[in-house]
Amino acid sequence: MIQARLQKARRLLEVQRGLQRLEEARVAALQSRRAELAALQEELLNALNTDDAPSGLLVDAIIRRLKNLGEEAAGLAEELERRSASLREHAGRAKCAERRSRTYEQQHARAVADKELLEAIERLIRPEDASLP
Secondary structure, three states, X not given: OHHHHHHHHHHHHHHHHHHHHHHHHHHXXXXXXXXXXXXXXXXXXXXXXXXXXXXXXXXXXXXXXXXXXXXXXXXXXHHHHHHHHHHHHHHHHHHHHHXXXXXXXXXXXXXXXXXXXHHHHHHHHOOOOOOOO
């Protein structure tokens, strides 16, 4: 029975670790995209702030693009916050599953040690198989 619990706990731990890895990858992708957006915004702002800055319609297009990038960055920040919270949740579940698995491993090891001890005691107190003369 302890062996079955141990196997279930190990499977659950692997599932939780897998979910945590997926969420970590999602968070990393969002952070990468956030860095890309920041670099694009910086590039556009630098283009507007140069001495030979564009004029007229080009300025309007750059401003619209900056506005769109700002809106995307705001949405991305919200998504990143949600994913980060989800990652913390998955990490907590994985830690709990890890503790449960470790507890079952210890119980299983104790049960095996107890069984071996009982077998050793039985061998010591059992009379030898001697034949009568």
